[in-house]
Amino acid sequence: MQSNLSIKTSASKRVALAIAAFILVGSLTGCNKVQSEESVQVVKPVKLFEIPQQSDVELDSFIAKVDATDRAALSFQVSGDIKTFSVRMGQEVKKGQVLAMLDATDFRIALDAAQARFDLANSQYKQASELYSKKLVSTDYYDQALNTFTAAEVELGQAKTNLGYTTLVAPFDGVVSMVFGKQYQLIAEKEPVLNILNHSEMDVTFSIPVSKLENRSIQDLTSSNMWVVMDSHRGIRIPTRFKEISTQPDEDTNSYQAVVSIEKPQGINLLSGMTAQVEVQKNKSQLGIGIVDSAWLSKETDQGVLWRYNPESQLISKVQVSLDPQGNVIDGLSSGDLIVEAGVDVLSDGQQVKAWLREGGI
Structure with a gap:
């Protein structure tokens, strides 16, 4: 009887141990599963907006005409017979060179x-x-x-x-553009003899519509970067130096006339009367970039805060930007920057996200 009781007790212990072991294994498995689930981080997808390239929006272009900066219609100040006429049309001359002489x-x-x-x-x-x-x-x-x-x-x-x-000399380096006199001709006082142009430096004249100056001052315009592009050499930008602008618009064209000067570049034939384009860099207010309302963390009259996405680290960070009176971004962002466009309120600084959609353009 005692032996049977001992066998039953031993069997009960083995069953109890088996149940305990099963419960322990189950508990450990559950913990590992929870810990595994907790270790998986969810990377939130966000909609992105790409700041457009400035080259697409930064320039105004105006039709222009090229003319010589220095031009002179030369004549004798006394009457007489032309004894020598040593130049011809199209000839290059140097300052001080004798062009013609009277007897x-x-x-x-x-x-x-x-x-x-x-x-x-x-x-x-x-x-x-x-x-x-x-x-x-x-x-x-x-x-x-x-x-x-x-x-x-x-x-x-x-x-x-x-x-x-009685001696006619070149007032500057240039090219003889027109000839009126000839040797042995009797010529009167102040009668035109020849024209000379300086083609090493040229003036480029263009008209600016009044509407282009409504949101910018003339001082801002004159200090802007400008280039001249010849119709015959579209791929070459020639640097300019601002010269002058009218203070009143022309009543017929409702535009201001402006003049810039350029130095003749090597390899480009510039002649008076040629047509060109003057490219003028827009001011910051004209370069304003519109951002949708859903992208703003905060927005005031002249500034606001956005989320900027770093594609290398996939992290976002706050960026403060300046605004123009129309609410467009004029400072704080660069071409190619990626801005979070929606769901900004649920994000945090330094959070890892992934691009759901990248849109270019405004």
């Missing part, structure tokens, strides 16, 4: 005569001054000698000037 024979004779009269008047004036200082001649005698000397001095100066007028 100067008569002018040299006139100069010699004026020089002789001056020498005589000068001698008489010195003599009269010496005598007058000693009170040996009257005041009228002295005044007459002085007046004669002064007139002779003026005549001599004019004779020298007239002789100089």
